[in-house]
Amino acid sequence: MKNIKVLGTGCANCKTTLKLIETAAKKKGVEIQLEKIEDIQAIMGYGVMSTPGVVVDGKVVHAGGVPSHDKIEGWL
Numbered sequence: 001m002k003n004i005k006v007l008g009t010g011c012a013n014c015k016t017t018l019k020l021i022e023t024a025a026k027k028k029g030v031e032i033q034l035e036k037i038e039d040i041q042a043i044m045g046y047g048v049m050s051t052p053g054v055v056v057d058g059k060v061v062h063a064g065g066v067p068s069h070d071k072i073e074g075w076l
Helices: 013-028 040-043 069-075
Strands: 004-005 032-037 053-056 058-062
Touching: 004 013, 013 032, 013 069
Parallel strands: 004 032
Antiparallel strands: 004 053, 053 058
């Protein structure tokens, strides 16, 4: 199971990113543990300065803007 964290303060792009990851995982039949991190200190702890940020299994894989569908599928 992949552990995925979406880092962001609740903006529209953050919510969209969360939804896209959920949808892609369901479509591919991949089991994920999805977590939303909204605490600014926690987000900065990952070194992410522009949101949304995405962390997969402890590694930052994306920061700033909504990731593409292909990029999300690559993480899964």
